[in-house]
Amino acid sequence: MMLRRGRTRMLLEAGTVVAVLLTGAWLLFRGTLYRPAPAGPAAHAAQESKVDEAIVVAVVGDVVRLSPNGGTSALAAGQRLRADDSVRTGRGGQTDLQVGGRSRITVAEGTQLTVREITEKLHRFRLTRGRIAVDYKADGVRLLRIESADGGAVAETQGARFGVLSTGTAVAIATATGEVNLTSQHKTVEVRAGTQSVAAAGKPPSGAEPIPAKLLLKVADAAAAPDRGGLCAEVVGTAPAGAEVLVDGAPAAVAEDGRFRVRVPAGPEKKEATVAIRDAGGRETIRTVPCDGRASVPPIKDIAIRWRKKSP
Known part of the structure; x- marks a missing residue:
């Protein structure tokens, strides 16, 4: 009986040693020789679908980041913006944001833009004031939504290149390629390539019209x-x-x-x-x-008096 127990114990110890040796060999192989195959397109697509932030890819001039708790800091390339983060550009300032891997939003000077939601199916932003230029690449059913400060006007697209301007009293859309839907007061207008539409505060959007050749002032x-x-x-x-x-x-x-x-x-x-x-x-x-008023009322520089001769 004692001999049998000793043999069983010896076998268990030998098995343990073999297991330890095999584990060490595998770890050595994985750390020195093994190289995993590069991720395929499907893996990259899966990673992209999980992106829940906007990436700052370029910053020019005066641009600050506003955090949800009220903090303010200088914006820098490489930073990542999440829900309720905002960017604000001063005079001459501009920044580019990458969303969804292939789409880009350019925030022009004098603008405040807030990230509201970035998920697999929805990219949602709030444009408090100012202008953004959007190059949004179509990707299945994913939707881009740009809201006015009070949410009364909403622009939506699944793929388009367009501009949005919010003045505080109106939201304007000008589409270069693709289609954008502008909704306000329960009315939606389709703004196709080469057209523009304006939604004044509290009113439905105007019908889409061709973009004028010149900006007149x-x-x-x-x-x-x-x-x-x-x-x-x-x-x-x-x-x-x-x-x-x-x-x-x-x-x-x-x-x-x-x-x-x-x-x-x-x-x-x-x-x-x-x-x-x-x-x-x-x-x-x-x-x-x-300031001298010459633009509207030119000043009198000289007075010439011509006397008429009396008839004899």
């Missing part, structure tokens, strides 16, 4: 001359529907018919007021209005 100085009451100028003008108007860099309130009026204070060194507009397609037009 008309301005004048309505301040009385010579008594200007401490004003550089009282800028009045008209801009296309849905366009953003900036007077000396500050947003101007624009009526539904495109009219605006801004009183610009005078200053010791101030010589003119600058009026700039941009549309959803990214086009810009700039005009200047001199």
Whole structure:
């Protein structure tokens, strides 16, 4: 009996030693000689479908990151934005975000964009103010959704290249390729390539119309001359529907018919007021209005009196 137990114990010990040796050999082989085969297209697709963040691929000028807890920091290439993170660009600032592996959103200057949701089926953002340019690649049923600050206007697409401009009082869409649906007040307008549509706050979107060949801006100085009451100028003008108007860099309130009026204070060194507009397609037009009022009422430089001779 004792002999039998000793033999069994010896066999167990031998088996344990063999198992340890085989495990060590496998680990050595895996760490030095074995190289796994590269992941195929299916594996890459599976990884891409799980992406839940937007990747910052480029930053130019003044761009900051706003975290959900209210913190602010400089944005840098390589950073990853998750739900409720925001980016804000200052004058001359711009950043590019990569979403879904192949699509890109360019955030232009004077813009605030917030990530709301990035999942396998939905990429959702909120455009508080400003302009973004979108190059969104079709990928099955995945959907891109851009919402206005209050959520009243929504742009959706499964694949298109287009621009979105939010002025605070209107949302404009200009489509270069593909199709984008603009919805507001329970009405949806399909904005196809080469067309644009505008949804004023609280109103349904306008019908899609061809994008104008030129971005027109008309301005004048309505301040009385010579008594200007401490004003550089009282800028009045008209801009296309849905366009953003900036007077000396500050947003101007624009009526539904495109009219605006801004009183610009005078200053010791101030010589003119600058009026700039941009549309959803990214086009810009700039005009200047001199502070001396010469743009609207040219001053009299000389008086010539011609005497008529009396008849004899």
